Amino acid sequence: MKKRRDLVLGIETSCDETSAAVVENGTKVLSNIISSQMDVHRQFGGVVPEVASRRHVERITVVIDQALREAHVSLEEINAIAVTQGPGLVGALLIGVSAAKALSFATGVPLISVHHIAGHIYANHLVKPLEFPLVALVVSGGHTELIYMEGHNQFQRLGRTRDDAAGEAFDKVARLIGLPYPGGPQIDRLAAQGSPSYDLPRAWLEPESLDFSFSGLKSAVIQLLHKAKQKNEKIVLPDLAASFQQSVLEVLITKAIRAVRQTGVNHLLLAGGVSANSALRTQLLMRCEQEGICLHIPPLELCTDNAAMIASAGTYLYYEGKYADLSLNADPGLALVSSST
Numbered sequence: 001m002k003k004r005r006d007l008v009l010g011i012e013t014s015c016d017e018t019s020a021a022v023v024e025n026g027t028k029v030l031s032n033i034i035s036s037q038m039d040v041h042r043q044f045g046g047v048v049p050e051v052a053s054r055r056h057v058e059r060i061t062v063v064i065d066q067a068l069r070e071a072h073v074s075l076e077e078i079n080a081i082a083v084t085q086g087p088g089l090v091g092a093l094l095i096g097v098s099a100a101k102a103l104s105f106a107t108g109v110p111l112i113s114v115h116h117i118a119g120h121i122y123a124n125h126l127v128k129p130l131e132f133p134l135v136a137l138v139v140s141g142g143h144t145e146l147i148y149m150e151g152h153n154q155f156q157r158l159g160r161t162r163d164d165a166a167g168e169a170f171d172k173v174a175r176l177i178g179l180p181y182p183g184g185p186q187i188d189r190l191a192a193q194g195s196p197s198y199d200l201p202r203a204w205l206e207p208e209s210l211d212f213s214f215s216g217l218k219s220a221v222i223q224l225l226h227k228a229k230q231k232n233e234k235i236v237l238p239d240l241a242a243s244f245q246q247s248v249l250e251v252l253i254t255k256a257i258r259a260v261r262q263t264g265v266n267h268l269l270l271a272g273g274v275s276a277n278s279a280l281r282t283q284l285l286m287r288c289e290q291e292g293i294c295l296h297i298p299p300l301e302l303c304t305d306n307a308a309m310i311a312s313a314g315t316y317l318y319y320e321g322k323y324a325d326l327s328l329n330a331d332p333g334l335a336l337v338s339s340s341t
């Protein structure tokens with residue numbers, strides 16, 4: 001018997017990437033078109049929400065059209081349209097949500113609302129099917145969270161950042177030392193040329209806590225730069241980048257392993273833009289090997305925002321019949337889970 005072919009069109013516009021993708025059966029990427037606005041925002045040192053919305057409007061139909069063409073699929077063949085409802089920039093999210101609603105209305109194809117973080121987790125599913133139960137360390141520009149999953153569509157938050165997200169800390173510190181936006185990849189490169197010789201704090205919070213905090217670390221970098229300026233001392237930037245990065249990574253890795261131990265799972269997933277960090281990938285892999293934990297890391301092209309991950313997560317909501325209706329609205333503060341432990 002011929003296997004059923006479920007095709008989901010994904011749409012992602014939560015920040016500065018306009019993306020559309022077609023994914024088959026939740027796992028096979030037929031197309032994944034990403035139109036990045038990074039060059040536009042770089043001149044402002046960060047994402048300008050108004051500019052982002054305008055660019056999404058200009059790109060969205062072209063990108064969707066390209067995704068369908070590259071997948072050799074017509075709109076009539078699509079089984080569901082999955083779109084990022086939140087969290088993200090409200091004006092940016094609105095463009096994707098409006099496009100998805102219009103397509104759903106015109107074709108009668110079910111509309112699916114996807115949480116952006118769920119999408120990042122499902123980026124791993126596009127490489128190898130998720131094995132439950134698992135813990136996901138989600139590290140992006142807007143989020144740093146530890147999520148426990150017992151099955152598809154079941155998310156329980158174990159820990160979260162109490163202030164800045166990991167990627168946000170990378171971007172802010174990069175800006176402090178004069179590196180362009182987005183700062184994460186710049187710090188990654190600079191850190192590889194230095195050694196972590198500056199003494200910077202690690203925010204462990206309460207014993208056994210799975211929460212994070214990075215604003216103190218950012219303040220410590222500001223103070224260090226300030227003192228050096230007052231004393232007319234030269235800062236070795238690669239060493240500072242390496243020291244900052246190591247402070248972030250040590251906390252992320254220790255708490256991720258702690259979450260795995262506390263829940264008794266075997267599988268740890270890395271997700272979100274910061275999972276592109278080369279030192280994080282190497283160090284986490286080494287720790288997981290030592291600890292006998294199966295680590296899953298998405299390939300670089302699926303670490304940052306893309307619509308294939310949204311289509312993949314949306315497929316499992318589609319399978320459960322969890323459809324949205326045309327009253328769907330962008331929600332910049334959308335919660336992934338209703339309760340946290």
Ligand code: KG4
Nearest residue numbers: 140141142167184185273274276277304305
């Ligand atoms: O997941 P993402 O594309 O967007 C959000 O959902 O926020 O993540 C973007 C974040 C930015 O803060 C960026 O600086 C960071 O991921 N990032 C990195 C690296 N590549 C991207 N941070 C550290 N090292 C990298 N190589």
Ligand code: ZN
Nearest residue numbers: 140273304305
């Ligand atoms: Zn993201």
